[in-house]
Structure formats: C-alpha cells, structure tokens
Amino acid sequence: MLRISLLATAFYFSILSSFSQNVGRSDSAYQARKLKFEEVNFLTSYYHQEGNNAAVTGGIGSEKLSDFATTIDVKLTKRDRRNRLHTFSGEIGIDYYTSASSDKVDPLTISSASSNDVRVYPSLGWSVTNEEKKQTFGATAAVSSEYDYLSTGAGVLFSKDSKDNNRQFTARLQTYIDFVSIIYPVELRPGPESGQQPRNTYSGSFSLSQVINKRLQVALIADVALQQGYLSLPFNRVYFNDGSHGVETLPDVRFKLPLGLRASYFMGDHVIIRAFYRYYTDDWGLTAHTINLETPIKITPFISISPFYRFYEQSGMDYFAPYEIHTPNEAYFSSDYDLSKFTSHFGGISFRVVSPDGVFKIPHLNTLEVRYGHYDRSTGLVSNIIALQAKLK
Amino acid sequence: MKKGFLLSFIASMMMIACSSVKDYQKVYLNDSEMELAMRKTEKFESNFQLYREGASGANGGKTGGGCGCN
Numbered sequence: 001m002l003r004i005s006l007l008a009t010a011f012y013f014s015i016l017s018s019f020s021q022n023v024g025r026s027d028s029a030y031q032a033r034k035l036k037f038e039e040v041n042f043l044t045s046y047y048h049q050e051g052n053n054a055a056v057t058g059g060i061g062s063e064k065l066s067d068f069a070t071t072i073d074v075k076l077t078k079r080d081r082r083n084r085l086h087t088f089s090g091e092i093g094i095d096y097y098t099s100a101s102s103d104k105v106d107p108l109t110i111s112s113a114s115s116n117d118v119r120v121y122p123s124l125g126w127s128v129t130n131e132e133k134k135q136t137f138g139a140t141a142a143v144s145s146e147y148d149y150l151s152t153g154a155g156v157l158f159s160k161d162s163k164d165n166n167r168q169f170t171a172r173l174q175t176y177i178d179f180v181s182i183i184y185p186v187e188l189r190p191g192p193e194s195g196q197q198p199r200n201t202y203s204g205s206f207s208l209s210q211v212i213n214k215r216l217q218v219a220l221i222a223d224v225a226l227q228q229g230y231l232s233l234p235f236n237r238v239y240f241n242d243g244s245h246g247v248e249t250l251p252d253v254r255f256k257l258p259l260g261l262r263a264s265y266f267m268g269d270h271v272i273i274r275a276f277y278r279y280y281t282d283d284w285g286l287t288a289h290t291i292n293l294e295t296p297i298k299i300t301p302f303i304s305i306s307p308f309y310r311f312y313e314q315s316g317m318d319y320f321a322p323y324e325i326h327t328p329n330e331a332y333f334s335s336d337y338d339l340s341k342f343t344s345h346f347g348g349i350s351f352r353v354v355s356p357d358g359v360f361k362i363p364h365l366n367t368l369e370v371r372y373g374h375y376d377r378s379t380g381l382v383s384n385i386i387a388l389q390a391k392l393k
Numbered sequence: 394m395k396k397g398f399l400l401s402f403i404a405s406m407m408m409i410a411c412s413s414v415k416d417y418q419k420v421y422l423n424d425s426e427m428e429l430a431m432r433k434t435e436k437f438e439s440n441f442q443l444y445r446e447g448a449s450g451a452n453g454g455k456t457g458g459g460c461g462c463n
Contacts (some may be wrong), residue, residue: 069437121413164413205450209429212411215421219429223450260451262429264420273431274426280448289447296426304426314447339447346442347403350434354425367425371434377445387434 051381054101058237060336064100089125119146133159141304148181166211176201197230285318316341345386348373366393
C-alpha cells in the first residue's frame with residue numbers, strides 16, 4: 001500500500017511538472033493541434049460495512065468488509081487538420097479489500113477466493129467531436145482483474161446535439177467478456193465445474209437530455225442489458241430445509257431494464273436541486289425503485305456544501321430464500337441477501353471547493369471535494385463511505 | 394408497458410414545455426453542480442451499491458460486468 005501511495009505521489013509531481021512546460025513555438029495553428037492536458041483527477045475512498053447475512057455462509061455470518069480504492073484518470077485533447085476535437089482519456093484504479101465472509105470459503109487454508117484481494121482496473125477512451133455537425137463518436141476499452149475474476153470490456157458511443165445546443169441524444173453500446181474462476185467451498189470440492197467459466201454482458205444505453213429553460217434541464221436514460229453464462233458465485237453456500245447444503249445456482253441468462261430520469265434545477269442564486277429517479281426490472285423477478293435528491297448550496301461562487309439522500313427499494317428475486325428454507329429439488333436457489341427484498345437509506349454530505357486560480361493557492365488544483373455517506377439496509381447491513389477528489393487543471 | 398408509456402409521455406412533455414435558451418443565457422445551466430451526471434466522487438458509492446443491491450444501470454454507471462462482486 002505504501003508503494004501505491006509513493007507511486008501516486010510521484011505521478012502527481014510528474015503531472016505538475018508537465019503542466020509547467022513552456023510551449024516554445026508561438027504559431028497558433030501549430031499549438032492548436034498539439035496534444036493538450038485538460039485535467040487529471042485523483043480519487044480515493046474508504047468503505048466499511050457490517051452485517052450478518054453473508055452469502056458465503058448461506059445467509060448467516062459476518063458480512064464485515066473494508067475496501068480502500070484509488071483511481072487516477074487523465075484527459076487530453078488534440079485538434080486535427082479538420083479542426084475536429086479528439087479527446088483521449090486513461091484511467092487506472094486499484095481496490096484493496098478485506099472480507100470476513102470470503103475467509104469462510106476455506107477457513108483452514110489461504111486458498112479463499114478473496115479474504116483479502118487487490119482489484120486492478122485500467123481503461124482507455126477516445127472520442128472525436130465535430131463541432132460543426134454537433135456530433136461525437138467514441139470508443140472505450142477496459143480490463144478488470146482480481147484473484148477469482150477477469151473482465152475485459154469494450155464499447156462505442158455516438159452523440160448528437162441539436163442546432164441550438166439545447167438537446168442531446170447519446171447512445172452507447174458496451175460488452176464485457178468475463179471469466180469466473182470456479183472456487184467451491186472447501187467441503188464441496190471437487191464440484192461439478194472447474195477452471196474458469198464465462199460470463200458475458202451486452203448492454204445498450206440511450207439518453208436524451210433537454211434544456212427546459214434557463215434554470216432547468218432534464219435527461220431521460222434507458223438501458224438494456226443481457227447477461228449470459230455463469231451468473232452465480234461458486235463459493236456462495238445454500239443450506240436446504242433437509243439439513244444438506246450446496247452452492248448457489250442461478251439461471252444462465254438475465255435480462256435487465258433500468259429506466260431513469262434526472263433533473264437539475266437552479267433555485268435562486270445559491271441553491272441547486274439535483275434529482276434522480278430510476279425504475280428497474282429484470283427477468284429474475286426483481287423490481288426496484290431508486291430516488292436520489294441532492295441540494296448543493298453555494299456559500300460563495302466557489303464553495304458549496306451538498307447534503308444528499310437516497311431511498312432504494314427492491315422486491316426479492318424469485319430464487320432467493322433465507323438459511324434452510326430452500327428445498328433441494330428446486331432448479332435455482334440462492335441465499336444472497338443482496339438479491340432479497342429490502343429497502344435502504346443512504347444519506348450524507350459533500351463539501352466542494354472550486355477555484356480557477358488554484359484551491360488554497362495550490363497551482364493547478366482546480367477542484368477539491370470530500371464526500372461522506374452512511375448506508376442503512378433493512379436487512380441489518382450498515383456501511384460508511386468517505387471519498388476524496390482532487391482535480392488538476 | 395404502463396411505465397414505458399409514462400416515460401414517453403414525459404419525453405413528449407419535455408419537448409413541448411421547453412423554451413429555446415441561447416448559449417449566452419446558460420449561466421445557471423453551465424454551473425458544474427448542474428451537470429446531468431453523477432459526480433466523480435459518487436463513483437465509489439455507485440460501485441458498492443452495484444454490489445449490495447440487485448438493481449443497476451440508467452445512472453451512467455455499469456449494468457453488469459467488470460467485477461466479481463464479492
């Protein structure tokens with residue numbers, strides 16, 4: 001972890017030094033086509049949860065988990081000969097987490113799926129914007145790797161603005177080709193499967209945003225996603241009502257349909273209302289409603305405090321039952337409380353300072369934000385998260 | 394189906410109710426807090442919600458893939 005922090009610090013100073021480079025030529029056409037640093041974001045967070053419905057132990061047992069995550073993303077731009085704007089982005093993220101329940105996959109050895117683990121997830125993006133035609137094309141590629149899971153993703157996007165810049169339509173197509181390492185609970189080894197099993201996701205996301213008036217803008221978002229392959233987790237135990245036990249078994253296809261509505265309204269000169277509603281349904285019988293409200297209050301033009309609250313409610317999926325309720329002759333079964341019926345409340349506050357001249361007079365430090373949230377789920381799971389963002393521009 | 398109709402109705406109302414706002418009149422709309430997207434710092438909480446809840450998507454985040462969800 002110390003090495004990661006040192007690397008991040010070295011990267012920070014190398015970015016600062018690159019900002020301070022002087023451009024030697026004064027020819028404006030030449031400079032316009034030069035690759036230009038737009039921004040760098042450093043994000044870090046600490047998350048901790050407590051609960052007593054771990055899926056690894058069949059819906060009973062500690063869900064204690066801590067996660068320390070850091071990401072760094074860089075955005076660069078360049079104009080081509082036809083004056084189109086190319087945007088290049090790169091990100092690398094590292095999560096380090098410890099999980100009490102994953103220890104129970106094999107409590108006698110260190111061959112647990114992830115009693116502690118590191119997830120690394122680099123990604124790259126490119127887009128080209130034609131400002132005359134008001135349209136953008138782009139592509140993304142991503143990889144995520146952890147002990148028992150490997151994911152590679154790719155996507156394309158298209159967006160088109162209206163002539164008056166008051167409406168924008170965006171379409172994204174994304175696919176993830178994933179592999180799940182089959183690690184059964186120790187007492188159930190060897191199981192019916194072995195090695196790695198595929199899990200693929202194909203999704204489309206379509207959004208339409210519209211300026212309503214000088215203070216209000218809204219966006220409609222519709223996603224469709226199809227998942228195929230090994231959609232269970234092989235180390236999640238299920239205890240049946242006859243005293244026997246096995247591992248979670250779920251269908252190998254899942255179709256998801258989330259629909260969202262987002263609105264931002266500037267009230268007076270100091271208060272903004274950010275609202276979000278989402279309806280979700282899938283073919284595993286799970287439906288959910290999410291409402292999110294956030295009200296940034298501008299203390300000065302550069303400093304804002306934003307209290308927020310999120311309410312979430314879901315019906316349980318068809319294949320969920322608690323400890324020792326499933327019968328062994330069912331086709332599909334799971335005791336994962338993340339897919340059970342519950343409501344949750346998430347509230348907190350964020351504090352943001354934005355200054356074009358540098359926050360706290362630190363050169364290029366454009367934005368500094370701290371955000372804290374507390375999560376409470378009706379199943380008894382409680383968690384806290386704190387996140388920090390520093391944007392260099 | 395009823396909800397799809399409702400969203401189509403809202404979309405139609407959006408088109409009708411909106412007034413043309415010139416670029417120079419977008420002082421409030423261009424404020425960084427007005428962005429119709431998640432904040433950068435929401436990325437991590439969106440991530441844990443993806444693990445701890447059954448629903449995902451329609452918020453600019455993932456609808457699946459990319460993690461083992463331990």
